[in-house]
Amino acid sequence: MYFPFRVCWIKDIVVAVTGENMETMKSIIQKYQHKGISLVEAGVTRHRSILNGLKALAGDQTDSRLSKPQVVIIHDAVRPFFEEDDLLKVVRAAREHGAAGAVRPLVSTVVxxxxxxCLDHSLERARYRASEMPQAFLFDVIYEAYQRCSDYDLEFGTECLQLALKYCHTNAKLVEGSPDLWKVTYKRDLYAAESIIKERISQEICIVMDMKEEKEHVGHLLEAVLKNELHHVKMTSVVPCHDGSSIQHIILGQCYSFVCMNVMTTDFQNTQKLLGMLEESNLSILYPVVVVSDEQKLQESLKQGAVIIAALIKERNSALLGQLLVA
Amino acid sequence: MYFPFRVCWIKDIVVAVTGENMETMKSIIQKYQHKGISLVEAGVTRHRSILNGLKALAGDQTDSRLSKPQVVIIHDAVRPFFEEDDLLKVVRAAREHGAAGAVRPLVSTVVxxxxxxCLDHSLERARYRASEMPQAFLFDVIYEAYQRCSDYDLEFGTECLQLALKYCHTNAKLVEGSPDLWKVTYKRDLYAAESIIKERISQEICIVMDMKEEKEHVGHLLEAVLKNELHHVKMTSVVPCHDGSSIQHIILGQCYSFVCMNVMTTDFQNTQKLLGMLEESNLSILYPVVVVSDEQKLQESLKQGAVIIAALIKERNSALLGQLLVA
Structure with missing residues (x-):
């Protein structure tokens, strides 16, 4: 997930927000310390919201800190899973063609x-595409299109590329996008989005261990078994240093899953220390910490422990907070 | 989820299966004791598979036990979440119009x-529909259309309604379908499908309790707290009778979630008995049994217990099999 505010070449982000959600949005921006974001009041239709955003970027308002860009990207918040590459592709094509948008093959035939x-006619599926987001435009092209377009367009239109074509004679380049650009529309899409987020934040696991105890540390054994259980997951192991900077480094690197190994009972102070650092970090602590223990020696039940850890990391079930699970 | 073999007015079901999957499909039919299903060899394209199915139903093959129906429903296995009502609507419309199919509003603009x-033109979204399944036809209409259609149609066509229009001049009735008719296409759709299945099989919970112990049974208290935790869930409580018929009745009613209350330690024999019955039933035992216990009295931690039970029922995480969770 590349949030636009993590893409360094994006200068300003303008978000159209309804009046009733303005305060919530401001508090989100403050809480997560997002930079370079301006808010404008949303319109009653999609096109009117976009127009308000473009006006703010046009830089002709005296109180605005924004300056007119060469290229503008338009995106829907309901398509949260784009990659930086999706943005790059439409921006490059927009520089060349004046306008560009991501498209996908049609999943169903359109009638x-x-x-x-009753059925009048059906379209040959291979000859059409579903228009998705992001789209990018030379700012002058899309701003002119929005200024020229009719009230009917602003009220009932759905396609920015169509405005650029109709009012500026700009034939947008259509760029094949990734399947993840889909629009979160129905309840099932929320289910899918939740699973994708869980999958993505589980792509890296940090195993925190204390190397002093043993040479062949059980943490490394667990790491090997976990790798077998969780394919395609990046595994990092770290030995906490005195000032905690080694773990801070990993927290800053957007790792969301920590497994703290306690071989000796006294090691629990390491866990306490890690929890303290996670609580103090700017990451939102979304998920529970569950201790997996073993009645005999962990080596003997590493496999079962790895299965449980893998399931906990995948499902992130907050109802298990504080449970003692036995491997 | 209404599987077609649970809809009493459907006489025969013909499934097109590729040669390599034929044995697997036969074993599934045998395992779940599905009745009234005939298998035909799938073609290399969708239309060729449908044609093979129609040929089997036409009843002109000497070895066939099938007889020609008046109306045939065509459906995709990748759309598993239709309701009986979706089938009824297209069948009724097909009787009147000769052909009918479910449609949905377009989510994205089609270009x-x-x-x-580059963009040539975009379609006005409100004037088009996505064609989904199920579709229904007077058998003579669709069979004639498939017999008349060209090799090009069979190879590259995607729309049965279009064949009925082109070759039999039948304008199919378009019926608005439910959002759940969508086609499971991408990985995200598998995530969504898994969540929907989990949600649907969690719609009924049976609480098994022993009434002998107390008048104000803790099971009824738990039932009340669980109702508060799991909205829209049907809660059934049952006292096991001597021959187990009361629980058998619920198992047959497609209940997939059982909570067994043990107030006295000796009650574990009830749990053992329930497990035995579930194992013997024809239901596939998909999910784990987890015991939720309490160090003091369950009444004091009913709320926490209900949260854990609700999470276990929703997520059905097999890695927790055999764990002792404390409420």
Whole structure:
């Protein structure tokens, strides 16, 4: 997940927000310390919201700290899973063609109903594409299109590329996008989005261990078994240093899953220390900490322990907070 | 989820299966004791598979036990979440119009690319629909259409309604379908499907309790707290009778979640008995049994217990099999 505010070449971000959600949005920006974001009041339709955003970027308002960009990207918040590469592709194409947008193959055939609700004709699926987001434009092209377009367009239109075509004679370049650009629309899409987020924040696990105890540290054994259980997961192991900077480094690197190994009972102070650092970090602590223990020696039940840890990391079930699970 | 074999007015089901999956499909049918299913060899394209299915139903093969139906429903296995009502609506419309299919509003605007991959024109979203499944036809209409259609249609076509229109001049009735008719296509759709299945099989919980112990049974208290935790869930409580018929009745009613209350230690024999019955039932035992216990009296931690039970029922995490969780 590349949030636009993590893409260094994006200068300003303008978000259209309804009046009733303005305060919530401000508190989110403050809480997560997002930089370079301006808020504008959303319109009653999608096109009116975009127009408000473009006006703010046009730089012709006296109180604005924004200056007119050469290229503007338009995106929907309901498509949270784009990659930086998706943005790069439409921006490059927009520089060349004046406008560009991501498209995807049609999943279902598109049909045209008659006035009686019967099939009039169906479209040949291979000849059409679903228009997705992000889209990018030379600012002058899309701003002119929005200034020229009719009230009917602003009220009922759905396609920015169509405005650029109709009012500026700019044929947008259509760029094949990734499947993850889909629009979170139905309840099932929320389920899918939740699973994708859980999958992505589980892509890296940090195993915190104390090397002083043993040469062949059980942490390294667990690391090997976990690698077998969780494919494609980046595994980092770290020995906490005195000032905690080694763990701070990993927290800053957007790791969301920590496994703290306690071989000796006294090691629990390491866990306490880690928890303290996570609480103090700017990461939102979304998920529970669960201790997996073993009645005999952990080596003998590493496999079962890895299965449990893998499941906890994948599902992040907050109801298990504080439970003692036995491997 | 209404599987077609649970809809009593469907006489025969023909499934097109590739040669390599034929044995697997036969074993699934045998394992779950599905009735009234015939298998035909799938073709290399969707339309060729459907044609093979229609041929089997036409009843002109000497060895066939099938007889020609008046109406045939065509459906995709990748759309598993239809309801009986979706089937009824297209069948009724097909009787009247000769053909009918479920449609949904377009989620994205549909665009037509030029040969250079630029925008040629975009379609007005409100004037088009996505064609989904199920579709229903008078058998004679769709069979004739498939017999008349060209090799090009069979190879590259995607729309049965279009064949009925082109070759039999039948304008299919378009029926608004539910959002759940979507096609499981991408990885995210598998995530969504898994969540929907988990949600649906969690819609009923059976609490098994022993009424002999107390008048104000703790099971009823738990039932009340669980109802508060799991909205829209049907809660059934049952006292096991001597021959187990009361629980058998619930198992047959497609309940997939059982909570067994043990107030006295000796009650564990009830749990053992329930487990035995579930194992013997024809239901596939998909999920783990986890015991939730309490160090003091359960009444004092009913709320926490209900949170844990609700999470276990929702997530059905097999890695927790055999764990002792403390409420």
């Amino acid at each position: 045209s109903p008659s006035t009686e609700g | 037509s690319p030029s040969t250079e991959g």
